[in-house]
Amino acid sequence: MPKVARPKPVLLPELCKGCGRCIEACPKQCISMGTEINQASGLIPVIIDADVCNGCGLCISACPEPYGLTAAGYELEDPKDLYGHRRPEQEGPVTIPDQRIPLPQCEPLVLKGTYASAIGAILAGCRHVFGYPITPSTEGAELMAKLLPQLHGAFLQAVSEVATVNHMYGCGGAGLPCMTFTSSPGFSLMLEGISYMIGAEVPTVFVNVMRGGPGLGNIGPEQADIKLVCRGLGHGNTHGIVLAPTTPQEMLDLTMEAFQLAFKYRNPVIIAADGYLGQITGRVNLPETMVKPGLPDWAVYGDEEHRHNLINSIYLSEPSLEKHNEHLNAKFSLMTTEEQRSKTYKAEGARILVLSCNTPARMAKGAVEKLRRQDVPVGLFQPVTLWPFPIDHLKTWLAPTSGTDPVTDILVVEASAGQLEDELRLALSHAGIQGVRLHHLRHMGGVLPQEPEVIEAVRNIHSNQPQEVTS
Ligand code: SF4
Numbered sequence: 266m267p268k269v270a271r272p273k274p275v276l277l278p279e280l281c282k283g284c285g286r287c288i289e290a291c292p293k294q295c296i297s298m299g300t301e302i303n304q305a306s307g308l309i310p311v312i313i314d315a316d317v318c319n320g321c322g323l324c325i326s327a328c329p330e331p332y333g334l335t336a337a338g339y340e341l342e343d344p345k346d347l348y349g350h351r352r353p354e355q356e357g358p359v360t361i362p363d364q365r366i367p368l369p370q371c372e373p374l375v376l377k378g379t380y381a382s383a384i385g386a387i388l389a390g391c392r393h394v395f396g397y398p399i400t401p402s403t404e405g406a407e408l409m410a411k412l413l414p415q416l417h418g419a420f421l422q423a424v425s426e427v428a429t430v431n432h433m434y435g436c437g438g439a440g441l442p443c444m445t446f447t448s449s450p451g452f453s454l455m456l457e458g459i460s461y462m463i464g465a466e467v468p469t470v471f472v473n474v475m476r477g478g479p480g481l482g483n484i485g486p487e488q489a490d491i492k493l494v495c496r497g498l499g500h501g502n503t504h505g506i507v508l509a510p511t512t513p514q515e516m517l518d519l520t521m522e523a524f525q526l527a528f529k530y531r532n533p534v535i536i537a538a539d540g541y542l543g544q545i546t547g548r549v550n551l552p553e554t555m556v557k558p559g560l561p562d563w564a565v566y567g568d569e570e571h572r573h574n575l576i577n578s579i580y581l582s583e584p585s586l587e588k589h590n591e592h593l594n595a596k597f598s599l600m601t602t603e604e605q606r607s608k609t610y611k612a613e614g615a616r617i618l619v620l621s622c623n624t625p626a627r628m629a630k631g632a633v634e635k636l637r638r639q640d641v642p643v644g645l646f647q648p649v650t651l652w653p654f655p656i657d658h659l660k661t662w663l664a665p666t667s668g669t670d671p672v673t674d675i676l677v678v679e680a681s682a683g684q685l686e687d688e689l690r691l692a693l694s695h696a697g698i699q700g701v702r703l704h705h706l707r708h709m710g711g712v713l714p715q716e717p718e719v720i721e722a723v724r725n726i727h728s729n730q731p732q733e734v735t736s
């Protein structure tokens with residue numbers, strides 16, 4: 266019987282990911298690990314010694330890449346025969362816009378902060394939530410696990426924070442609104458994935474219900490992650506809009522807004538809440554409309570129309586990465602000018618501003634209310650965006666153009682060791698604002714600044730005896 270020559274394998278180096286499965290499969294040991302990076306893929310393909318090969322084909326069967334290894338003489342099928350015609354770029358997918366759907370009027374609800382945030386996400390069109398229990402954010406994930414299956418959505422309890430953030434990468438990359446609920450030590454573990462998402466421009470929403478640190482710390486309220494969310498989202502060229510709610514109503518409103526901002530800029534958005542806010546209940550009004558999400562043209566949606574799309578954060582050549590980083594930084598600059606948010610309370614005519622966010626702002630508001638009744642010229646300035654810091658808004662109180670007296674003193678009230686004050690100092694410095702005197706009232710470890718302490722600190726400032734209050 267004539268001997269039939271069996272075709273030997275041909276390696277397409279740009280499609281080989283160097284997994285080594287073919288090496289294990291080969292009975293003749295004729296495949297070895299390569300040593301050179303393939304410029305097209307950025308990976309190191311294997312090397313085949315065809316002289317020793319007997320053409321058994323086991324390596325081809327073992328290869329997980331459809332075209333990594335092929336038999337000699339095999340011709341690559343035209344992809345259009347496999348997947349249909351690729352559309353020319355100009356006829357590519359178009360963005361399907363979001364729709365606003367009117368909601369029936371209803372009585373206000375009484376909700377805890379985490380529930381309000383979950384409902385805000387559902388009303389924003391989020392139907393995919395990835396997460397796990399972590400106090401004090403657990404109830405958000407718990408409610409989503411109950412509701413989403415009834416809304417044709419999915420809650421996936423991920424095996425870890427790393428799994429969570431990478432599920433989100435995939436879901437956000439498909440152009441679908443998705444989110445997680447987490448708390449400080451869990452958020453820390455997600456930072457690598459967030460950095461990748463910022464690089465690949467994937468929109469997602471993180472609700473970080475901050476608790477006392479460092480390490481596991483405790484489950485009390487602390488604004489321990491302000492520096493992390495404002496400055497530490499990755500290894501360079503990384504920022505995300507950070508929204509700081511103060512009430513359950515703002516938990517709902519800002520979570521809804523977070524999805525809009527995430528898709529507007531193709532970037533993760535972080536809700537920085539605190540443990541107390543996550544747990545307290547408050548009156549919450551539902552909005553007049555909810556969102557039926559569309560689909561962006563860039564989505565890697567998995568259908569024929571979106572087949573040419575690619576989500577990627579790897580730029581191997583130095584000029585291409587620099588160009589990408591210039592693009593990202595231009596986007597961050599736009600966020601800085603366009604997305605500053607703040608609120609004030611009785612700031613008109615104030616010479617002293619109490620600057621505070623999250624739950625400490627509630628204590629500060631009560632103090633301002635009482636002090637104003639005693640004719641102390643004090644107001645509240647509440648940054649709603651921590652990044653970008655609303656310095657343009659604050660500037661109008663520090664250097665008013667209307668001829669009114671400017672604010673001369675700012676008291677920063679916070680549940681951290683000065684992280685909010687650091688953001689303020691940085692913003693003042695970048696804006697070239699000098700002369701305003703800064704004071705602070707701080708607590709940590711789950712202890713919150715109390716209204717009488719704020720009143721006392723403001724009185725000290727007002728009587729021209731500024732002094733640092735250290736707790
Ligand atoms: S065809 Fe068989 S002998 Fe040749 S490289 Fe593959 S596994 Fe090894």
Ligand code: SF4
Pocket residue numbers: 276280281282283284285286287288310311327328329330333334
């Ligand atoms: S199995 Fe395929 S992808 Fe993996 S190393 Fe071998 S040729 Fe490359």
